[in-house]
Amino acid sequence: MKKKQELCLLPVLVAACLVSIMGGSPLPSPILIGPDKAYLNSKVVFQCRSPGSPPPNTYELLKDGNHLVATSNDLQDDQSAMFFLKISVTSEGSYHCRVTAGGNMGLSGTVRLQVVIPVSGTMVTSDPDPPILYEGLRLTLTCDVTKGSHLSYTWFYNRQEVTSSPTSPLTPLLLWPVGNTLVVERVTTKHAGNYSCIAGTRMQTNSRFSSSREITVRIKVYLSVPQISFTISKEGSSYHGNVTCRSSRGTPPVTFYLFLDDKEVGSDVATESLVAWFPVAIVPGRDMGAVRCAVESDAQRLTSRPLTLVVVPVGGAPKVDVEYLYRVDSKMASARLQCLLSLGTFPFFSWSLNGSLLLHPSEGDSSHPSHALADGGRTLFLTEITLEDSGYYRCRARDSYDVTSAWVESQPVLVQVTEVATTTIEVMAIVFCCFLMLTLAGGVACVMRMLNRQRVKDDSVNISASSQIHFLCLTSLPDP
Template identity: 45%
Template sequence: MVFLLEPVTEIGGLLLKPVLSGPSQAYVRSEVQFDCAVPGWSSPLTYELWKDAGDLIAAENNIKVTFTLQVTEESEGEYYCRLTTGGQTSNSILFHAVIPVVGARLSSDPDPAIVNEGQKLVLRCLVRKGTHLSFTWYHNTQLVKSSSELHQISGDTLTVYRATETHAGIYSCTAQNQMTVNPRFSSSQDLHFIVKKHISAPSLSFTVFSNGSSLTANISCRSERGSPPVTFRLMLDGLELDVKRVDSLESWFVLPVSVGLDLGAARCKAQTDTQQLISDPVHLLVVPVGGAVRVTVTYLYDVDGMVAAARLKCVPDRGTFPTFSWSLNRSSLPAEGDAHAVTHHGQILILTEVSAGFYRCRARDSFNHSSVWVESEDIFIQKTDLAATPVEVIALVFCGFLSIVIVLGSFFMFWSTKRRNNTCKHHSNQDVIQSEMITIDVPVSDVSSEPQPVEMKTVIMEFKA
């Protein structure tokens, strides 16, 4: 590399100013050469190579001299040459002794790299050796840009200020020597970053099963979202009954119960390192199936207004854990068939093809197979009775309503016109009487008694089911 000459001093009537050329960087343990000469000078001169404030490296005599150096870590510094005669000094070269990069690895704060949503994470790309480095970051094998809404990068540090699920994943870094020729790289191993999601408020539910002569409640405490582990606590009327720490979002508790006995309000607490949430109360009360059983029917129509399906629901007056059974014309219906399906633990019967007949449901306690079935009344379902409903009836009702509006509107307009004419005549007669009394001729306005024509429009709207 050749640099421009600086102003020189005069020696023997000639301007002699040496010029130093050479590399600005090289790897440690490599060999470099610096050349020193006076441009346009053809006689041998003695040149000295100096480093920094005054370390003489070498001296040679020639028209142009070349200084060869073995690069070590101590070779880094500012180099220049000068003539022994007259002491003229050359330009300087700032030389960097670059240590090849090796041993890149990732460190995290906190360690291990596990944080809750909203917390901070700092990753650093460390190397065992290496100088004059630049760093490249990867998240799930994708290049991380120098600055984004997700990450902030400064040198060997990547910072996540408020962690979300998006930040979770695999991180790695690559360190590179900043060399224009033959750059060297070192890549870290992958680091798995985990962002623990906040848990949602827990919900409590329970089922019962028979254990010989007694009943046991199987109580579920569950959060729909979040990251385990979670500590669940079962509370009954404010008193803690049991505690479980699980690596999932649900925990189960058992408690003896009796039919008709209200044990109290049960709640579930879910706790993590940063959260503590509690469920709504649920009364631990098992009510037996009883009272009347009703069947509600909902018809489903296609675009042509025809009955496409029917939804029958079995509703007992009371019962915490009922089981259901359906029949058609006194014959039991299986849970699945070609033209029907049973859902919601048997409570709802879907008829995909409506067959005419008498439908009935019955219910009893699911935990007691010896309990008595409570039956509904028969309900008659017939497809033809339901098909002629929507568009025609709606159109007829609307047209009838529109006709009534037109008739009433016409009558009101006629009545208003007639009343206005009578009023005008009455005022006109009064004006004539007054004009005759004071013998002043005042013209009386001519008020027409003919009704004014009223324009009306009939609008017919078509509704589609």
């Protein structure tokens, strides 16, 4: 039993010995002050303070446990020590301070130090590279650096900062940066422009940043199906044809090809536009074959519809079709005259009123300000109806490519302009009111007639009853 008690007291004796060896109770915990981040190859200061500890004191700066970094002695009751360190790659870690005074020891809290590599060599890279892509494809921009750590990134589009704020003017573009990347899933022409980024490390003091150069993103538009048309001109006695191939959408450069009866007869590279012209042989009145054009880019090849090269000379008897146009109040507002022509591929039209020519826009201003031509002169609008516009109108036509060709002329058509062409709404309202009053009067007359009939019937009944009573009275009297 006695041996067991001695064994139980053994830990207490060991603890007492340790306390005796260390010189008594531990010191109050010292305070370690130092940076949490520091640039590589820079110099930093750690300060270890131990208030209330009498000198002499020994200060030790430890890293990652018990790895001794530096030692300092305080012999004059300053109660603090300064440790100057030059930061290297191996300087990153956890630091604490140990103070020994009079055989007593105290440990500080931990300060975590991160080594920051200064940023440099910032640049924007793209996928695809170079940043030229068609609408609808995916674009990825990356803000790369030659060296640097603990970085944050800021993106700019046309020198405007890209943010996730819903009030940003760039929000409709759906530019959402994630880390050092900026991704657009489906680009449109609105995403074309200049992009740049800034990479940097934000510190409490001495933050550092590095800017990239701008990178220009080009968005190419897919081609539309080309449209084909042709014109004809005359020089002396010779005729010349010109075929036009045009796409309404697309990004140059593109190549146009012309096919005559499915055989390639010409090509042209359009570097700044989406149109090309090809000369062709043509003779009025003859079928010169079927032409088609094709347009080709680095991603597409599209072909137009076929077009027959036939020029029909102007002929037949033109006819004038008149259509009157009215306002909301049913008053005549204007008139539209169309010259209907049965034959002619490229007609030139002219109009006359009561034998006086109305000038074509290509020949000068019209003497009638209320007259306007449309559809290449085929349609004549009387924009303001007056009595002076009444009269006989004719149209005539000839071949536009040959000033020596003969005119064909329509029969005169009378355009009669009146002050009021149709019944107005006011007249209709008056007629309706009159009809309503007549209906009410007729109804009142019918009611009065029915009442009069009932009154006559009642009077006849009363007279009959009186006659019967009088007869009964006479028959009841005695004979004299």
